[in-house]
Amino acid sequence: MGLHAAESALATEKEISDFLKSVEKRAFKRAVYAVRGDDAALDIVQDAMIKLTVSYSDRPAAELPMLFQRILSNATMDWFRREKVRSRVIQNLSDFEGSDDDGDFDLLESLQVMEDTFGTESAADAVARAQMLRLIESAVAELPGRQREAFLLRYWEEFDVAETAAVMGCSEGSVKTHCSRAVHALAKAMRDKGVDKP
Amino acid sequence: MKPRRQNFDDPALLGLQNRLAASMSGALSQSAHALPHEVIERLRFAREQSLVKARESRLALPAGLQVLGVSTSGTALLGSMPSWWQRALSVLPLVLLVAGLLAIQKFSAREQMMAAADVDAVLLTDQLPPAAYSDPGFGEYLRSPPP
Numbered sequence: 001m002g003l004h005a006a007e008s009a010l011a012t013e014k015e016i017s018d019f020l021k022s023v024e025k026r027a028f029k030r031a032v033y034a035v036r037g038d039d040a041a042l043d044i045v046q047d048a049m050i051k052l053t054v055s056y057s058d059r060p061a062a063e064l065p066m067l068f069q070r071i072l073s074n075a076t077m078d079w080f081r082r083e084k085v086r087s088r089v090i091q092n093l094s095d096f097e098g099s100d101d102d103g104d105f106d107l108l109e110s111l112q113v114m115e116d117t118f119g120t121e122s123a124a125d126a127v128a129r130a131q132m133l134r135l136i137e138s139a140v141a142e143l144p145g146r147q148r149e150a151f152l153l154r155y156w157e158e159f160d161v162a163e164t165a166a167v168m169g170c171s172e173g174s175v176k177t178h179c180s181r182a183v184h185a186l187a188k189a190m191r192d193k194g195v196d197k198p
Numbered sequence: 199m200k201p202r203r204q205n206f207d208d209p210a211l212l213g214l215q216n217r218l219a220a221s222m223s224g225a226l227s228q229s230a231h232a233l234p235h236e237v238i239e240r241l242r243f244a245r246e247q248s249l250v251k252a253r254e255s256r257l258a259l260p261a262g263l264q265v266l267g268v269s270t271s272g273t274a275l276l277g278s279m280p281s282w283w284q285r286a287l288s289v290l291p292l293v294l295l296v297a298g299l300l301a302i303q304k305f306s307a308r309e310q311m312m313a314a315a316d317v318d319a320v321l322l323t324d325q326l327p328p329a330a331y332s333d334p335g336f337g338e339y340l341r342s343p344p345p
Contacts, residue, residue: 024241025230046244053252133229136222155219183215
């Protein structure tokens, strides 16, 4: 009887397909930010998809988002290992250590400026808007690996702090720290690039 | 001016941070939805391929065999759900081994007892009394070479 209950909760092929469809674009962009190449990112996403569908098809549909994000993180790390690009690996590993150096830049003020910039319709012009998007993407790509991962999981995938910590394999406190530093670093990067006026 | 220390629990700063992060995420979503057609097609192909592989993988498993779990490295652990008699059968070789060892031990002890009994029987039925073997003179006679 328990077995039947467990089976009924398993994700169907359609549910898995719909789930993948809903996350594939964000997954691709997340991989692009990490490896900075479309082809490599597509390979990583495909690896993650195959691993999810082949190895985890016996899981309930509700578990798929966290599983997939974790698989995607592992697939990205596997890609770095396979590539064996020493400098890149070293840079990536050093990224994971994070940095406390935020300088004397006024975070609160910058955040307010950034919110004004993105919270209004001032970028309605298509070209300016596209330029803005490129700047944000570039800033996200330049974030240290762990900060970027925490930021994207927490704010883009809309995981809560506990779920983000589970996917990243770290404490909730670390997630908060990474997220805060990521947002501040993005705000600073955007201001450095001249996006400081609505 | 002295730089302000970050306070991750400051509600005002957290609220601002969350709103800013949300607006940036919104921008990222716009970017993700404006992917080139070629990339969208390759993602669709990758998704369909992964589902096909999963289907093939399920079909490749022998009847009664299914994915029981997955290790941390992502490797599937295969097997079938064991019923009570399958569990009993899996213990059978161990039971047979223990029974065999006990039988060998019993047989070996019996052999030793039989050998000792044979020696005793020979000694007791001999014309020479067993006490003669404890006599030093008789022992010397036995050790001396025949004439």
